[in-house]
Amino acid sequence: MAKIVKTIVITGKGTNCEMEMAHACRLAGSDVVDIVNISELLYGEKRLADYHFLNLPGGFLDGDDLGSAKAGAHRIMHARVAVTGEPLYEQFSRFIQDGKLILGVCNGFQLMVKLGILPGLKGEYFKQTTTLTFNDSGRFEDRWVYLKVNDRSPCIYTKGIRGAYLPVRHGEGKFITKNDTIMKQLHRKNLVAVQYCGSGYSEPTMEYPLNPNGAYDAVAGICDETGRLFGLMPHPEAYTHRTNHPRWTREDLPEEGMGLAIFKNAVNFIRNGNF
Amino acid sequence: MAVKGEKVNRIEVGFRKGVRDALGEKVRRRVVEHLRINVDEVKTIDVYTVEGNLSRGEIKQIAEGPLTDPVIQSYAINRGLAGDFDWLIEVGFRPGVTDKKDWDPRKGVRPYVPKVVGEDRPHVDEIDLNVGDESLTAMSSDRVLALSLPEMKAIQAYLKNPAVVEARKKVGLGDRITDVELESLAQTWSEHCKHKIFNAFIRYENEEGKETVVDSLFATYIKGSTKEIREAMGEADWCLSVFVDNAGVIRFNDDYNLVFKVETHNTPSALDPYGGALTGIVGVNRDPFGTGKGAKLIFNTDVFCFATPFYSKPLPKRILHPRRIYEGVREGVEHGGNKSGIPTVNGCIVFDDRFLGKPLVYCGTAGIMPSRILGEPSHGKEIKGGDLVVMCGGRIGKDGIHGATFSSEELHEGSPVSAVQIGDPITQKKMTDFLLMARDRGLYRALTDNGAGGLSSSVGEMARLSGGAEIDLEKAPLKYAGLNPWEILLSEAQERMSLAVDPGKINEFLALSRKMDVESTVLGRFTDSGKFHVRFADRTVAYLDMEFLHDGLPQMQLRAKWLPPKHREPGFPEPDNMGHALRTMLARLNICSKESVVRQYDHEVQGGSVVKPLTGVANDGPSDAAVVRPVLGSFEGIVVANGICPRYSDIDTYHMAACAIDEAIRNAVSVGASLGHLAGLDNFCWCDPVQSDKTPDGEYKLAQLVRANRAVYDYTKIYGVPCISGKDSMKNDYQIGDTKISIPPTLLFSVIGRIEDVQKAVTMDVKKPGDLVYVLGKTFPELGGSEWFAQNGFIGNHVPVVNGEKAKKLYTALSAAIRAGLVASCHDCSDGGLGVALAETAFAGGLGLSVDLSRVPCSGIYRDDYLLFSESQSRFVVTVSPDHRDRFEEILKGNTFACAGQVLAENSFRINGIRGNRIIEDDIRVLKEIWQKPLKF
Incomplete structure (x- = not known):
């Protein structure tokens, strides 16, 4: 079904990865x-209603001065659209209810977590149950x-991908849940879509710097x-071509970078789905 | 202090029990490592003071909502969150820092609001300049004007000119100068802004007593060389704007231009390493941003010069420990770069204990702009009389007043810490987001940044394009009341740009500004009156002729005398254990890995990183230069590299400068750049070269400066690499009491160039066992100023001498071989020479090497240590697949090079000496570990 895929990449107030995120969406085939x-x-x-795929890129929303993406989350929760007075968060809420796609990377992931739209257990969105805080290294x-x-994850972005090699670039990426019950639920429902591991893509690891x-x-x-709805600390948009790979001058790598598959999955899902 | 009737609440937010306090741990580590005070544990608590008539419920809402992360934090309102502790240290914003605190276990710390409270009673001083020379000199020093007596007298004479007096009368001014005028002149005429030494008339006497004159180093050597290179390029000239704007502009391709600038922020970084360096980076960001019609910023490059972080002698008064400078500067640049979303792609750190006197903090930024914007060329600036003067971005406060003048002095007892501004990258990011949007809609005519000298400098400079300006300082938005007009004019508060806006576009401009949440204010208009006219409401507070303001400065007359220093020739024997010597070299601060710093900079944001600062099999080898793709979807790229070698200044600054230029260019060539589309930036940091009681060796230091400039002229011309912009910082001395520390004269030469296809770029790590190891270029016994001599306690006299013609030929051939895909790895030989380059090449690639020194091209060398560690310039270690041997050698024909060994499959690093005996056999994993250890903080 040839559906036009429309993507929005939000920037401003300290976001800074919008260019490459938009580039990745274009490479993945998004029409707009x-x-x-x-x-x-x-x-x-x-x-937001005019789009299917919402991208929340990395950066430092409002400088992360109250903690990563904290002020940014509050803007979305409480700001109103000029003239109409519509709460901005309603646009986000409707976007989710309509079954549309949201991808948050790094600061965008932090934003989704602090907004509580991830993990949104039992469909309860806008309630924060997990967080991303300072790296152990400080x-x-x-x-x-x-x-x-x-x-086994329902994550539509990672379908058909076994593993990925991507850069992290953050100071606040340590994932913590409010309690063990929440962590257990995340695992049971396979909502933990990606985990840090060794170079063989086998076992998750707590070993630094593999787990950064x-x-x-x-x-x-x-x-x-x-x-x-999917958020992750590593940057898939930073690896769309083999020359992004830190060892491209010494390894035989496919032309296409490993991060692109995530965007392609999203675009294809929209093209084949219907909302 | 709280306003009467408004309650102040204090909210403390801290981590819950069981949640790791990584920031507290980091502070603890620093206390232990830097201050050597044993501390068991540090916990951090964020403190917010909220002022206003808020109910208990509202305060709770604030605490719970935006201020606390419910998953890991808890909060306390108007009581202490800290439980069991020995010491409670509160770090606050400046006005509150020294307030005395009382701790009450139930109430915690009493809330207070760190506010600057000033009286709104603007005052203008009028100063009588009709006084004697002594009073003029005293006035200059008392008011931190940094003006010399001839300069003060030029101002005195100006105010006696009847025509001037007559004109002033008409606007209500008398024959006395206002403080606004005097400060504005001092700023415009400061060394920082006018580069008086670089424009001085110099009589230079060489070692034979022969005198030559130089009428402006800048015009003669820097601009002179660029002019000749551009003329030689003729039609193909790709320089677009050189030396006239905030940054240099060159063509990238038909669609885009590149903009590049490097600056220093040394004095502020000495006083407040974090704030000084942060402002250094966000400040230099505004240079390419404020060039032409404005450029999008695409990368940063930073070079720092410090004393050893392990310094253990007593510190002179007011000097911070080099470790604190190191960490503070690193962190300042981290926050400035990362938060602005600009990748830090390249840089280096140089260590020499004389940088204790002043650290050097070089920050560079490049930008890209469409070659045409709405049909107009983007690189030029035009302002019409009647255009409005608009200030955009942050507000004005007392921060950074006198930055331009105090950086024109040595670091002394009275150097004001308050002169250091603290930048806020997010305010700036919002402003640049807005202005790029305004640029593309054609909403302004020209822009420039507010840096040193504030509005006085930005509006004063822009006014030259129209022929005058008239502004009203009362309209300027202030952070707080209590600023006098001269302070408003001179303030170096950050994140501000000044613009010229067509009155017909102003409404649209201001509307977009509001929408983007950026403050913009119309301050006045540009005119063609020939006057710099400043009002405060209805009152004229400054009325200066543009011509006098910009060209009234008398040219400095200086003498330079060159006497080549003679150092003791080293007499140490060749070491018995060459393996040990190599290990020692790898652990030297100027050679060892800087990974811990590099990792903390985002070097990949914007998605175009191609050759990263760290490379190789484990992503930890030291790249020679960076390659980035500024336009995603195209494979055209940019190469950026730096060259710096201050140690050679101990022998001859001519060769120091030549080596810096050669190093920058060969670093760029190493990754795949070609001569022909490379542009340079010269950035001089000198110690005071003006002869005086304080500087009895000023004539020698000035001769050093003349010689360095001559090298810039000679070598940029040979290589055809024109300087497109540059900067100088001339007072890098420390003087308190009898202690004087002068930095070694330092030139940072940075290059930017275009690379046609980034997929042809190469990195420095060996790739495959069996590849052949070539050494390109000839090695001479040039160990003067080398790391090896320094290791053995000598300076020596035989400094590396660059043979530009030969180097140019070699670079051209090597570039061709790289473009042809024949080179597997390429690493330049710099600090530590061939030995270090071979070791780095091997361990970065995770493969051993076997090399015969007897096959390495050299002349006059009879010792293995000299061959391994000589720092002769224009040399490379290159590995080539045996399949490409013939084609590679064919392209290199006519140059000095030799195949000296081969890449091994195992971890062994084997070197045979000149006489054929095995002199080193080591494990590359061990060598790497030794190289990584020293600065692994």
Whole structure:
């Protein structure tokens, strides 16, 4: 079914990975890719309802000064669209109810978690049950990590992927749940879509620097129960071509980078689905 | 202090029991490692003070909502969260820092609001300049004007000019100068802004007593060389804007231009390493951003010069420990770069204990802009009389006042910490997001940044394009009341740009600004009156002729005298154990891995990283240069590299500069750049070269500066690499009491170039067993100023001498071989010479090497240690697949090179000496570990 796929990439207030995220969406085949400043949403010039695929890129929303993406989450929860007075969060809420796709990377993942739209257990969105906090090392780090994909996860983004090698670039990426019960539910429902692991993509690891931040259970990314909302700390948009790979000058690598599959899965899901 | 009737609440937020406090642990580590105080545990608590008439319920809502992470944190309102502790240290914003605190176990710390409270009573001083020379000199120093007596007298004379007095009368000013005018002149005429030494008239005497004159180093050597290179390129000239704007502009391709600038922020970083360096990076960001019609920022490159972080002698007064400088600067640049979303793609750290006097913090930023914007070329600037003066971004406060003048002085007892501004990258990011949008809609005509000198500098400079300006300082948005007009004009508060906006576009501009949550204010208009006219409401507070403001400065007259230093020739024997010597070299600070710093910088954001700063089989080898793709979807790329070698200045700054230029270029060539589309930036950091009581060796230091400039002229011309912009910082000395520390004269040469296809780039790590190891270029006994001599306690005299013609030929051939895909790895030989380059090449690739020194091309060398560690320039270690041997050698024909060994399948690093005996047999894993250890903080 040849459906037009429309993607929105939100930027502004400190977001900084919008260009490469939009590029990845275009490479993945999205027909429309708009980089939209959150001010344009707040002024009612753009609306989420006009898109199928929402991308929340990395960056430092409001400087992460109250903790990563914390102020950004509160803006979405409480800001209203100028003139209409519509709460911005309703646009997000409707987007989720409509079964559309949201991908958050790094600061975008932090935003989804702090908004509580991930993991959104039992469909209870906008309630924070997990968090991403300071790396155990106490420092920002840029390094490439191996990710093991949970093949039983409902996550539509990771379908058909066994593992991925991607960079992390964050200071607050340590995943923690509010309590053990929540962590157990995440595992039971296979919402832990990607975990840090060794170079063989086999076992999840707590060993630094393979697990770069000390994330509990080596969690690198989670999805909701529909599999349509997905957030992860590593940057799939940073590996769309083999020259992004840190060892491309010494390894035989396919032309296409490993991060692109995540975007392709999303675009294909929309093209074949119907909302 | 709280306003009467408004309650102040204090909210404390901390981690719950059982949640690891990684920041507290980091602070503890630093206390133990830096201060050597034993501390068991540190816990952190965030403190927020909220002022306003809020109910108990509302305060709770604030605490629970935006301030606390419900998963891991808990909060306390108006009581202490800290339980059991020995010491409670509160770190606050400046106004509150020194407030005395009382701890009450039930109530915690009493809340207070760190606010600057000033009286709104703007005042303008009028100063009588009709005084004697001594008073003029005292006035300059008392007011931190940093103006010399001839300069003060030029101002005195200006105010006696009847035509000037007449004109001033009409606007209500008398024959006395206002503080606004005097400060504005001091800023415009500061060494920092006017580069007086670089523009001075110099009589230079060489070692034979022969005198030559130089009328401006800048015009003669820097601009002179670029002009000649551009003329030689003729039609093919790809330089677009050089030396006239905030940054240099070159063509990238038909669709895009590149913009590049490097600056230093040394004095602020000495006083406040974090704030100084943070402001350094976000400050230099605004240079390419404020060039032409504005550029999108695509990468940062940073070079730091520090004293050893392991410094253990007593510290001179006011000097911070080098470890604190190191960590503070690193973190400042981390926050400035990462939070702005600009990748830090390349850099280096140089150690020399004389940088104790002043650390050097070089920050560079490149940008890209469409070659045309709405049909107009993007690299030029035009302002019309009648255009509005608009200030955009942050507000004005007392921060950073006198930055331009105090950085034009040595670090002394009274150097004000308050002169250090603290940047906020997010405010700036919002502003740049907005302005790029405004640029693409054609909403402004020109822009420039507010850096040193604030509005005085930005509006004063822009006004030259129209021929004048008239602004009203009362309109300027302030952070708090209590600023006098001169302070508003001079403030270096960050995150601000000044723009020229067509009155017909102003409404649209301001509407977009509001929408993007950025403050913009119309301050006045540009004119063609020939006057820099500043008002505060109705009152004129400054009225200066543009011509006098910008060209009234008398040229400095200086003398330089060159006497080549003579150092003791080293007499140490060749070491018995060469393996041990290599290990020692790998652990030297100037050679060892800088990975812990590199990792903390985002070097990949924007998605175009191709050659990263760390490379090789374990992503930890030291890349020579960076390659990035600025336009995703295209394989055209940019190469950026740096060259810096201050140690050679101990022998001859001419060769120091030549080596810095050669190093930058050969680093770029190593990854695949070609001469022909490479541009340079010269960045001089000198110690005061003006002869005076404080600087009795000023004539020698100035001669060093002349010589370095001559090398820039000679070598940029040979290589055809024009300087497109540059900067100088001339007062890198420390003087308190009898202690004077001057930095070694340092030139950072940075290059930026275009690479046609990034897929042809190569990295420095060996690739496959069986590959052949080539050494390119000839080795001479050039160990003067080398790491090996330094290791043995000598300086020596035979500094590396660059043979530009030969190097150029070799670089051209090597570039061709790389483009042809014949090179598996390429690493340049720099600090530590061939021995270090071979070891790094091997362990970065995770494979051993076997090399015969007897096959390495050399001349006049009879010792293995000299051959291994000589720092002769223009050399490379290259590995080539045996399949490509013939084609590679064919392309290199006519150059000095030799196949000296081969890559091994095992971990063994084997070197045979000149006489054929095995002199080193080591394990590359061990060598790497030794190389990684020293700065693994």
